[in-house]
Amino acid sequence: MLAEFIGLGYIGAFLSGFLSTFTLFLPSPTFVVVAILAATQQFNPLLLGIIGGMGAAIGEMIGYFVGYGIGFGIEKKRKYAKKIKYAKKLFDRFHPDAVIFVFSAAPLLPFDIVGLFCGAIKYDKKRFFLIVSVGKIIKYIVLAYAGFYGIEYIIKIFGL
Numbered sequence: 815m816l817a818e819f820i821g822l823g824y825i826g827a828f829l830s831g832f833l834s835t836f837t838l839f840l841p842s843p844t845f846v847v848v849a850i851l852a853a854t855q856q857f858n859p860l861l862l863g864i865i866g867g868m869g870a871a872i873g874e875m876i877g878y879f880v881g882y883g884i885g886f887g888i889e890k891k892r893k894y895a896k897k898i899k900y901a902k903k904l905f906d907r908f909h910p911d912a913v914i915f916v917f918s919a920a921p922l923l924p925f926d927i928v929g930l931f932c933g934a935i936k937y938d939k940k941r942f943f944l945i946v947s948v949g950k951i952i953k954y955i956v957l958a959y960a961g962f963y964g965i966e967y968i969i970k971i972f973g974l
Contacts, residue, residue, distance in 0.1 A: 824861065827848050827862045827865045827866040827869070828865045830845055830846075830847035830866060830869065831844075831865070831866035831868065831869030831870035831871075831950070832869035832870065832872055833869075833873070834870060835873030835925075835950075836874075838926050838930070846957075848862050848954050848957045850961060851958070852957075852958040852959065852960075852961035859958035859961070860955060863951060863954040863956070863957065864951050864955065866950075866954035866957070867947065867953065867955065868951065870953075871918075871943060871946045871947040871951070874918070874925065874946050874950070875929075875939075875943060875946075877926050877929030877933065878932055878933040878939065879933060880933060881929060881934040882934065884930065885935065898934065905931070910932075911945055914928060915945050915949045918946045918949030918953070919950070919953045929942075
């Protein structure tokens, strides 16, 4: 399956980004395709990062919309409405844009929780998508450049 993504080039980078984020709570290592594509040195690592990051940002919107649907169900239950309102107030206090950005850009942080929560509190979806896009693009650019320059470094070390 990995070979198919690599054979697709830039489209493979987009699909790998999307597939690595569209599942809730089931991490997928397909994001490494971007690093592998860059390591072939046949593709522009900046472009790979941008395309892979956009695929990942679009995939993260699934969690947001699931949370949005959950939010409607919670609003109908009066006892949870106050708790959600309180959680939103806390979230607003801790710079939500920064929280969304850090969780989207950093590896190994559970971003699905942030996406579900933002959807449940009806955080502005355009703003959410913009911030997630910036974070994911930065993350994927770093991955692409690591693949692009990392392979040369490994070849130098081992004299291949």
